[in-house]
Amino acid sequence: MVLLWIGIAAGIIITTILIVKAVKTPSRDVMGVELQCKKCGSNTNGLKCPKCGNKSQKFGV
Numbered sequence: 690m691v692l693l694w695i696g697i698a699a700g701i702i703i704t705t706i707l708i709v710k711a712v713k714t715p716s717r718d719v720m721g722v723e724l725q726c727k728k729c730g731s732n733t734n735g736l737k738c739p740k741c742g743n744k745s746q747k748f749g750v
Contacts, residue, residue: 725731726738733739 724734726733726741728741729738731738731740
């Protein structure tokens with residue numbers, strides 16, 4: 690009987706934590722997509738950066 694009460698309490702705590710996290714998370718932040726390039730700061734909308742992505746990676750030259 691005590692294990693039942695402990696299980697119910699743990700379920701209520703976990704449910705409360707998940708509800709609070711869901712309420713605090715912005716609606717556009719579904720997968721944690723970066724909307725801006727980390728290198729140049731231009732707007733990418735989660736895609737490859739057109740400015741930084743087109744540069745070829747050459748060794749030495």
